[in-house]
Amino acid sequence: MARIRDIAARAGVSEAAVSIYLRDNDTRRVGGERKRKIDEAIRELEYRPNTFARALSRAKSFTIGVLVPYEGPVFRSSFLNEIVSGLQTRLFRNGYSLAFPPASGVRSPVVLKNQLDHASGFDGYVLFGTRFCSRGDMEENAAMLERVGIPFVMANMPELTPSVNQVILREGPKANPIRYLLDLGHRRIALMAGREESPDSLEGIDQAAETCGQYHVELAAEDILFGDYELSIARSAMLTRLARGSDLTAVYCLSDTMAMGVYEALSEANLDVPSDVSVIGRNDSFFARLLTPPLTTVQRPLYEAGSQCAEVLLRAMESGRSGMKVYLDGSLLVRGSTAVPSER
Amino acid sequence: MARIRDIAARAGVSEAAVSIYLRDNDTRRVGGERKRKIDEAIRELEYRPNTFARALSRAKSFTIGVLVPYEGPVFRSSFLNEIVSGLQTRLFRNGYSLAFPPASGVRSPVVLKNQLDHASGFDGYVLFGTRFCSRGDMEENAAMLERVGIPFVMANMPELTPSVNQVILREGPKANPIRYLLDLGHRRIALMAGREESPDSLEGIDQAAETCGQYHVELAAEDILFGDYELSIARSAMLTRLARGSDLTAVYCLSDTMAMGVYEALSEANLDVPSDVSVIGRNDSFFARLLTPPLTTVQRPLYEAGSQCAEVLLRAMESGRSGMKVYLDGSLLVRGSTAVPSER
DNA sequence: CTGAAAGCGCTTACAG
DNA sequence: CTGAAAGCGCTTACAG
Structure with missing residues (x-):
């Protein structure tokens, strides 16, 4: 691997000259003839500046750590992947690399602590x-990062x-799916939440309960x-619920993936979507419109959320600002999986 | 950000002592009382060794560059994501980080060159x-990396x-899908390849033609x-083909995603799967079995391919070996989208 | 316009 | 068992 010293020697100039020329091709610090020599040496030796040496001396690494405090394959979640796509596109444009430090440990703050041990010196984190x-956990995580x-x-x-x-x-x-179901006339609605402790699920439950309350309907x-955001778990949860009596006429699922599990459960119970039970999903994953029937879903701007993360981070890195909050709203896409309730 | 110097000062020991203790907690190089002091200082200052300084002086970065020479969101491909999942899991276990250097440029070798400029000093690449x-392109890319x-x-x-x-x-x-269709009695079979220049498509075409040849059937x-591995493009390509006459009785698609596009096209043409046209996909993506009808597909061990990549890379990094080839076979999962051809 | 020197934060022989 | 010193490959004032 050629070093800057090799380039300097071959071009007959100082290391400083090479370094400065590399940073700015138009510098007047280095004369025309010498520039040509440097160029030539770089090409001949296929020189590439060492990322780590450069990061160390510049105190700027152009590396953003993506911290997913969870031991297990990250890239399997189409939800996360969509956000990361937005993040990547925006950050690449500014020359940043994305680094995923290794995850190990069980409790989320422990995992994060381990990840940070491998991510010290980065310019920023998501x-x-x-x-x-x-x-x-998340409050602990945020405090650690602060x-x-x-x-x-x-x-x-x-x-937070x-x-x-x-x-x-x-x-x-524009997206209240529970209200939409209530307005259609549904009175016995189930909520397929994710995981009991997850803030997203808790928020979903609160909102559903509140909306039901406005209609004087009880969310039993x-x-x-709880479908754990997984297809098979959602399927079992739904099956278990159906075994207690099929008086439900609608289900709102906090992810499209879980909605697919609900489709499966309903089909096994010989219940039709939407004539027996209406189903709503969330995210508008690419497969949602291709299900039979096409899934009514709460579209959420995940890719946009990723690029907004990048935007906020870039701003924070250059100004040190904190406490920025960006809100992105969903919207309800009505397709074929919802209908007015029929008497059975 | 605390440095090793700060820890040394606070603990009243040399920097060397801290560094050596950090590398090996059981070293006899540092006495018990001093170890305790170092521990305390580390905890109090929440010290984390600088990744870049460490990589530079150790000449070992514990970073693997993931090179996808393509400008555009990488994490949207469920195909790549599944491979990367296997890679990640295996590599994380050994303490490696995954780094995605920024992509820019159009031609693949140009993109790769740019990526390498941001990835010099890494321990290995995928x-x-x-x-x-x-x-x-790929030969050029491989030569560059060599x-x-x-x-x-x-x-x-x-x-290669x-x-x-x-x-x-x-x-x-165990997986020849064209043979399977031929054995069912199909004689007019289409191949939904990806992109004209892609080696994967060329290979797929060769194999399909060869198998057809063995049955004295022509692959016209x-x-x-060509569906470009995308749903909507596969859909249009299929629609265009159907407009020329619907004498096809089967289609093999080089990805499940394209198979979904074919489903759409067939449905728009009022053709039933599988009674009018049989469809086979590839990859066994998670949604394949959930389509209507469930998709017959060539299951491929993508996650396993990812962990094998990691395995090969780990071996190459410790021994310098090259020229290792690992072969992974697919297998045909017969589900509901294939049947014997009916006369129309 | 140019080079010699010090420094980034670590690690690794080396001498005791 | 311990510390002082040199080095990893860059960059950045500094002096000319």
């Missing part, structure tokens, strides 16, 4: 909430401490199901 | 072929230069379609 992160003192932004979490930069996906006024405890 | 990489002199492994490419480490997904003896040029 912290993702996962279904294994309770609100307390002590580190490097700019960061949180994705995929309901609003005011000092934290966050991009927040919220249902928004037995109608709050 | 190079992915994309649908925009011709065989010539000149860099750092261990690397290629994923998602048919067999012997010197290159590769994990190769091949159809394998007009029955070789």
Whole structure:
């Protein structure tokens, strides 16, 4: 591997000259003839500046750590992947690399601590909430990062401490799926939440309960199901619920993936969507419109959330600002999986 | 940000002592009382060794560059994501980080060159072929990496230069989908390939033609379609083909995603799957079994391919070996989208 | 316009 | 068992 010293020697100039020319091709610090010599040496030796040496001496690494405090394959979640896509596109444009430090440990703050041990010296972080992160975990995580003192932004979490930069996906006024079901005439609605401790699920339950309350409809405890954001678990949860009596006429699922599990369960129970039971999903994953029937879903701007994370982070890195909050609203896409309730 | 110097000062020991203790807690180089002091200082100052300084002086970064020479969101491909998941899991276990250097440029070797400028000093690379990489591109890419002199492994490419480490997904003896269709009695079969120049598509075409040949069936040029590995493009390509006459009785698609596009096209043409046209996909993506009808598909061990990439790379990094080739076979999962051809 | 020197935060022989 | 010193490959004042 050629070093800057080799280039300098071959071109007959000082290392400083090479370094400065590399940073700015138009510098007047280096004369024309010498520039040509340097260029030539670089080409001949296929010189590439060492990333780590450069980061160390510049005190700027052009590396953003993506922190998903969860042991297990990250890239399997189409939800996260969509956000990361937006993040990547925006950050690449500014020349930043994305680094995923190794995850190990069980409790989320422990995993994060381990990840930070491999991510010291980075320019910024994007912290993702996962279904294994309770609100307390995330507060602990955020506090840890604040002590580190490097700019960061949180994705995929309901609003937290005011000092934290966050991009927040919220249902928004145009998207209330429970209200939509109630307006259609449904009175016995189930909520397929994710994981009991997850802030997203808790928020979903609160909102559903509140909306039901406005219609003087009860959201019964037995109608709050937990599908762990996974297809097969949602399927079992739904099956279990159906075994207790099929008086439900609608289900709102906090992810399209879980909605697919609900489709499966309903089909096994010989219940038709939507004539027996209406189903609503969330995210508008690419497969949603291709299901039979096409899934009514709460579209959420995930890619946009990713690029907003990048935007906030870039701003935080250049100005040191914190406490920025960006809110992104969802919207309801009505397709074929919802209908007025029929008497059975 | 605390440095090793701060820890040394606070604990009243030399920097060397801290560094050595950090590397090996059981060292006898540092006495018990001093160890305690160091621990305390580390905890109080929440010290984390600087990744870049450490990489530089150790000449070992514990960073693997994931090179996808393609400008555009990488994490949107569920195909790549599944491979990367396997890679990540195995590499994390050994304490490696995954780094995605920024992509810019149009031609694949140009993108790769740019990426390498941001990835110098890494311990190893995983190079992915994309649908925009011709065989010539990939040979150029491989040659470039060989000149860099750092261990690397290629994923998602048919067999290339012997010197290159590769994990190769091949159809394998148990998976020949064209033969399966022929055995069912189909005689007019279309192939939904990806992109004209992509080696994967070329290989798929060769194999399909060869198998057809064995049955004295012609794979007509007009029955070789290009769906660019995308749903909507596959849909249009299929629609265009159907407009020329619907004498086809079967389609093999080089990805499940394209198979979904074919489903759409067939449904728009009022053709039933499988009674009018049989459809086979590839990859066994998670949604394949949930389509209506459930998709017959060539299951390929993508996650396993990812962990094999990691395995090969780890071996290459410790031994310098090259020219390793790992072959992984697919297998045909027969579900509801295939049947014997009916006369129409 | 140019080079010699010090420094970034670590680690690794080396001498005791 | 311990510390002082040199070095990893860059960059950045500094002096000319």
